[in-house]
Amino acid sequence: MIRALFVAASDLAGELGATALFRSNVERIRAGGADEVRQTAGQARPDIVVVDSAMPGAASIVAALRQDPLTRPVAIVVLGRTEFGADHLAVLEAGANAILPLPAGRDWDDRLMRLVRVPVRRASRFPVDLAVEGGLRSGVMLTARALDLSVHGLLLECRHPLQVGEDLRFSFVLPGGEGGVRGTGTVVRVAPEECFGVELTHVEGDGRVRIRTYVEAGLAG
Secondary structure: OEEEEEEOOOOOHHHHOOOHHHOOOEEEEEEOOHHHHHHHHHHHOOOEEEEEOOOOOHHHHHHHHHHOOOOOOOEEEEEEOOOOOHHHHHHHHHOOOEEEEOOOOOOHHHHHHHOOOOOOOEEEEEEEEEEEEOOOOOOOEEEEEEEEEOOOEEEEEOOOOOOOOOEEEEEEEEHHHOEEEEEEEEEEEEEOOOEEEEEEEEEOOOHHHHHHHHHHHHHHO
8 A cells, every 4th residue: 555645735636536646555645734744744654745836835845854854765746737947946956856747647657656665775986977968058068976876866976066957868887797877867956065866767778677786786785
C-alpha cells in the first residue's frame, strides 16, 4: 500500500482521478492548510507528498517538510498549473523533487511512480561532463563533479552556476569499471556551496541498469 499525502485546499479527485494516485493500492490523506501539514506528515509517514501549487505559501510548505527530519527523505511533487515561472522555481529551490503539470499527460504516472519512494543514493566522487541544451547558453560545455548518484538523480558540484529548469546533456564514467553513462537531465534544485540537483530524464542504453548495479554495490559494501 502506498500512502500519499495531498496538501491542497480542496479534493483533487476531479483532476487526478484517472492517475496512479487514485488506484486502489493508494491510501490518500489530505492536509488542507499549512499549519497541519507537518503534523499530519509526521504522523502518517507518507511515501509521497503532493503539494498543489495553488496553495498559499506552497514553497514555504515544501521548505518546512525538507527541514523536518521526519519528512526530509520523503519525495515531494508539486502540481503545476501554469507554465514554468517564478512560482515553480521557488518550490524547486525549496526542495521539491519535481513539478508534475496539470492536466496530467501521458508520462505523468511514470514520473510520479519513479518518485514514490526516493531512490537510494550512493555517495561518490567522479567527474561529469555537461553541455547546456537550449536557452542563451545552449552548447556551453562545463565540467562538474558528482557528489552522489541514484538511478534517477545526480547531485553535482559545479563552479559555473546552473539554473533550475535548465536542460543538460551529461556523460560520466562510473568508478570501478562499470562503464560510461550518457543522457539528458534537468536541473531541479540549487543547493548550498555550488551544488545542484539534476533529474536524469533520459539515460541511453542500459545506463540505468549500470547505475543501479553501482549504487547497490555500495550498499552491499
